Amino acid sequence: MKKRIICTVCPQGCEITATFEGDKIVEFTGYGCPRGVEFARTEFTNPLRILSTSVKVEGGCYPLVSVRSDRGIPRSDLMDCMDIIRQVSVKVGTKRGSVVIEHILGSEANVITTADAK
Amino acid sequence: MIEYTCDVAVIGAGPAGLAAASSAREAGAEKVWLIERDCEPGGILQQCIHPGFGLAYFDEELTGPEYAARFYDKAVDLGVQFSFDTTVLAIEKGNILRCLSPRGESLINAKSIVLAMGCRERTRGNLIIAGSRPAGVITAGAAQRMINIQNQMIGNKVLILGSGDIGMIMARRLRLEGVEVVGVVEILPYLSGLTRNKLQCLDDFDIPLLLSHTVTRVEGYPRVEAVYVAAVDEKNDPVLASEERIECDTLLLSVGLIPENELSRNAGIELDAVTGGPVVDSDLQTSVPGIFCCGNVLHVNDLVDHVSVESELAGENAALYALGKLPSDSKLIPVQAGHMVRYVCPSVIRQRSGKSTLYFRVTKPAKHVDLQISDGTKIVWMKSHLRVNPGEMEAVCIPTADLVGPEITINVLPQ
């Protein structure tokens, strides 16, 4: 069985084909670089996504500050992570890169601010 | 009225302006002044809280605010002066900026100027969508600002017109916030934005993409209740027999960006009919000497990484101009958009010993093509591409010393 996917590591957008034998991938074709192979492997086994959103700022001039996960989160967990993120806030003055939630949903990923909370 | 002087004045502290200002300092301009109408630096990147920036420039994936912060921190370190909350009302006499801010009105007399005002969104009015005029029709960028910065959610059930990047990114953003996204409608037979955004923003969330369709009218008042969607024929005219009513309370428009050139036009700068931005040479100098231009005010880019590189060139040349070191006697070689090429920026190469980067977009998607640059008699540069897409800008860097001219043409040809 073959499955096709468009690589999103870079804008080149290589169309990578994975050949399956049962659950096992035996061959990749169409990739432009080794990162493409890595991407396709993860995409077909356990797709990960950086989650980016906002959290409430307490006492700031701006009501929100942007946050993201510092590494990929399983795609299927994104909505559950959002439910957790909705429950937290940061204090005004929190600097960019601060950890807001450690090991969200028991994963390796922390949620960090991507801007200063002003 | 307070009057100031500086070497290089940069208008707009978005990604283009930040990169240009730093680069101008690095190229030796003593006093570089950056004027920004918002209270914060970063321009549109402030609200682009999603990742996907910096893969080409930094070789790592950053969010918009993080990408902007790197350039802002650098500019601050280099001693760029900033005026926030300040609007440039006019460019007078080719080198004086009239500025308005809550601190008062001022004139900045600059030896050179970099235009980095960015772009604005096409609206419902530009598209001529018939129907009622209720609340709930909004452009994607405005929605992004409201949701991500102003803490204002814009609807409960949204249909998106246009498969541009902002539209797809907003589809994901809305879905993450628990808003129903009924679909993305695109008039063209192919995607307008980047493929990666279709994968991560639409496919991940099972949001349908309807190609070769458009919105024909809006229904409901005082709030949107439904929009009508129809297939289009080969001339992109809606086939009314196929019209279908889709219930929603919001129509989000992601239907293109227009360089924001009010200041440029009033300053007498020649504009390009295709890009909507100033006509520039390979120094990124406009038709008014000493005024340079970069980023989305010049031509709408797909990736901010391109903007940063381009803007560094504009900043450097603006500094050289201010220092009296920018050669103006080099030979000019016009660049033509040839087969399957919508436009090329810059449109003129100033021939020197170095290299010039030419940015261009194709007119339609194609696979297995050759990008060729010819000077009329021979091919001076060629590269094969697996695929090209109007949503993705192409960039080629060619040595200019050996170009003979009188002009060169970029063609995209099937293999």
Add this chain to the structure above:
Amino acid sequence: MKRTSVLIIGAGAVGCAIARELSKYDLEVTFLDKNTDVGGDASKSNSSIIHTGYDASPGTLESRLVVAANPMYDRLCKSLDVPFQRIGAILPAFNEEQFEQLPFIKEKAFQNGVYDVEYRSGEDLLNMEPMLNPRVMGGLFIPRESIIDPFVYVVALAENAVQNGAKLILEAKVLDLIREGDAIVGVKTTKGEFLANWIINASGLYCEEIARMAGKADYKVNPRRGQFYILDRDTPCKVKRIVLPIPTKRTKGKLISPMIHGNLLLGPTAEDLSDKTNHDTSTEGLASVAADVRRLVPDIRIGDTITQFSGLRPNRVPAGFNIDVYDDLAGYLNISGVRSTGLTASIAIGKYVAHTLGQVGLEMRLRDDFNPVRKGIQRMVDLSPGQRARKITEDPSYGRIICRCESVTEGEIIEAIRSPIPARSIDAIKRRLRAGMGRCQGGFCGPKVIQILARELGLTDDAVIKSDPGSNPVVRATRKEVSQ
């Protein structure tokens, strides 16, 4: 002694003009409207033209009112600080059939007392308007046809009335009239009951409904829709004067007109509808405007449109302006049939109504403290640098530009929200200051205007409305306060 009270139903151009005129007298004046702002329905969506009346039906009340009103605008607009320009109109003929009509049109103008209409050759007209269809054979020049900012005009009338003591009640929809014997003595509205010695029906499109409550609906009023395009100020193909088509039996046709703030207006259609709330534009209607105006100016660039809108004008059957008082019904004055020329006629209708009330016995004693001057919000961009500096020193918010396209500052927006008739919606600010009316159509300033309105009115963002109740652009906060 209690002063005689007059209550006017409708705060469009006619209602506000009457309120302002009556506020010159020692009367207790109240005017009310169903909407959230003054400006009515037809008064805010029309061709913005102050007509001369050259083409009215001679001898009619409409002719008398329009012809009388036109010369009043110079002084009135100066006094009320309303943008107004006498740009003139041309009426070009492009074929024999049209050309033959010109003498009749000119004769009609004479019968209406509009004596300054002149014939011009095709060459003259092309010199005046180089973008005109070169097939032009000749035409008429109507020098006093003028343009106005229709919304500022209505706001100015209403503000001046309020400054002089008139009382404005918004969001008060009339449910019924209160009758006592042979007299109307008040109105029942969604905001309660109001009693008055005189009730004036100036409800435009809805004048039939109100008249029916009084038992005086001896006519029908149907909505006639007009669709328009507005083009960007920078569109290359423009005209300096209003370009009118030669009218047909049914309609005056679709015109091209400069707008007071530099845009170009194209339209309107004339479509008879049944629904008085239908403000939709239609693909076919807009296409017909585009096709028709290209006959006048072939190179017009529809692609430069920044917005489209439609307005409903009242179409009375039988036709004609009517201002009636009744022998068998005291305390009630009915105005009906005021159609597209009503914006022009409004100022004269105000005077006509005042006169009529005097004739039926109301004591019309002029006040000695009437102030005819109303000052609008000073636009920062129109001031000298010195004046701007002074304003910013007093209040720094005048230095912060919110609407980039029309250069509107935060200070001006706050002023509109705090003005005598407070702007309480995004559209109310737009109509007073043009914020959001430019080429980005509020893309940049819209979200900021919501924040300013919320702050100034003490509302949460999701309570701010675009126009009518229920038109809230924000449905909730992205993130609620987190309870910890």
